[in-house]
Amino acid sequence: MDKLSYTPRGALTPNYPLADLTWLRVGGPADWLFQPADEADLSACLAALPADVTVFPMGVGSNLIVRDGGLRAVVIRLGRGFNAISVMGETVTAGAAALDAHVARRAAEAGRDLTFLRTIPGAIGGAVRMNAGCYGAYVADHLISVRVVLRTGEVVEMAAEDLHLAYRSSTLPDQAVIVSATFRAAAGDPAALAARMEEQIAKRDASQPTKARSAGSTFRNPSGASSTGRADDSQELKAWKVIDAAGMRGATLGGAQISPMHSNFLINAGGATARDLETLGEEVRKKVLQTQGISLEWEIMRVGEY
Structure with missing residues (x-):
């Protein structure tokens, strides 16, 4: 350059x-x-x-x-410079670098319910881009607007509907950088919201390898989503279930492993390369397709050169 x-x-x-x-x-x-x-x-x-x-x-x-x-x-x-969090009435505005968990806690302290963000790994920018969700609630349920710097350097405000939020996806302009997002949050008792988040954390830690080096859920649930972008959590078809059925729980390749604790988590068990991780993920996809005719889609973003 x-x-x-x-x-x-x-x-x-x-x-x-x-x-x-x-x-x-x-x-x-x-x-x-x-x-x-x-x-x-x-x-x-x-x-x-x-x-x-x-x-x-x-x-x-x-x-x-x-x-x-x-x-x-x-x-x-x-x-x-991009991690400020403010609460004004029913709206919560957070910088794109603010951690999801921090936003959930700050909102709860102010008596506003964004508790679904508490267990989502990452920051607000990524949560918006991927329409992150947990426990039946999604960014699409709360997002009002985002402030974005386009590739040209132009700063624009985009309404939530302009992003066409869908299951784990959005139509954010190519190479655009989210700098902040504004959410609508219902009122709630701060103590009750805090207790709910503690319950969520305990539930997550009991079922997911939160202490391991992972990137969260590896594959999207094959149950799909509704036209509103909400995954149909009522369906029984889950990524971890079809991976188990394919016999891939605990599978290893180099330093990469499918977590024995939760088979939709791909972990760096020690010394893994990116190729180890991606190749093992592709082996899982191949085995699930061969055994059940289901084509899993990556939820983890994979970028760069081999």
Whole structure:
């Protein structure tokens, strides 16, 4: 990348090792890592980047495999300038870098119910992009609008309906960076909301390998979703069930393993490469298709070069 016409106030670092930034601790380097100081810095830098340079917004790396060859892109990672949380009446506005769990707790303290976010790994930007959900509630149920910096550097407000939120997906413009999101949250008793979140955490920790290096749920539930983007949680067909039926619980490849505790979790059991993890995931997909005729879809995003 040639010298920019704009000098960022944030950190712009070449050849940054992305394994340090992902929960699975795998992956090669990005050509550049940009950590903007604030929205204006982000906007100006994107506007100054040559049009042929790819931009990849990255959250906390909780739902991501970066391949071993790394990313030929400018990776955007938002930090302290983008993690504010405010509550005004029934609305909660959170910066894209605010952790989902922190938003749930702050809202609960103010007597507002976004408790579904408490057990979702990652930050608000990723939660919006993927229409994250848990315990029957989804971002689509609460989102009012998002503030976005487009690849051109233009800052726009987008209504929730413009994102066409669906099961684990949205139509956010290509290479756009979410900087904040505003939610509508029902009123609730702070103590009751806190107790509910504690119950959710206990339930999650009892059934999922939360202490292992994973990227959350590996595959989408094959039960699908309604036209509103809500997964049909009433259906019995779950990713972990079809993986179990294929005999892949606990399967290993190199340092990668399908968790013995929950078979829809792909974990780095020690020394795994991105290729180990992705190849094992593809073996699971192949076995499920062969044994049950079901084609599992990845929920974990996989990016970069082999």
